[in-house]
Amino acid sequence: MAEAERTTAPFNSALETGVRALAILAEAHPSAYDLQRLLYFDYLVVHSQDADxxxxxxxxxxxxxxxxxxxxxxxxxxxxxxxxxPRRS
Structure with missing residues (x-):
């Protein structure tokens, strides 16, 4: 896939998925989730109709x-x- 295509794809981009994962982790705090659990929760967030x-x-x-x-x-x-x-203060 060309670099231009990766940066302009609106769905399933690294940024979109990372922000969703961050929201899942923030909601779960102080609990911790491994990558596999994040994977399942991210799928359910994206395809919430699958879980009624x-x-x-x-x-x-x-x-x-x-x-x-x-x-x-x-x-x-x-x-x-x-x-x-980098973090901004």
Whole structure:
């Protein structure tokens, strides 16, 4: 995938996924979650209708079976992206 395509994709970008993971971790505080649990919660946040919740954030696609495998790497990149940015006071 070209660099320009990765930076302009609105869905499942490292930034979007990292911010979702940060929101999940903030809500869980003081509990800690490992990457696998973050992966499951992120999936449920994106596809909340699968768990009889409100309308899903992303549209349903027929080929979601392998999504958990791909999403793990995106969550890792998203968290690393947020961790490597300087803090502002």
């Amino acid at each position: 919740g409100p309308e899903s954030l992303h549209p349903n696609t027929p080929l979601r079976n392998g999504e958990l495998l791909v999403r793990r790497g995106i969550i890792e990149r998203g968290l690393l992206l947020l961790l490597t940015r």
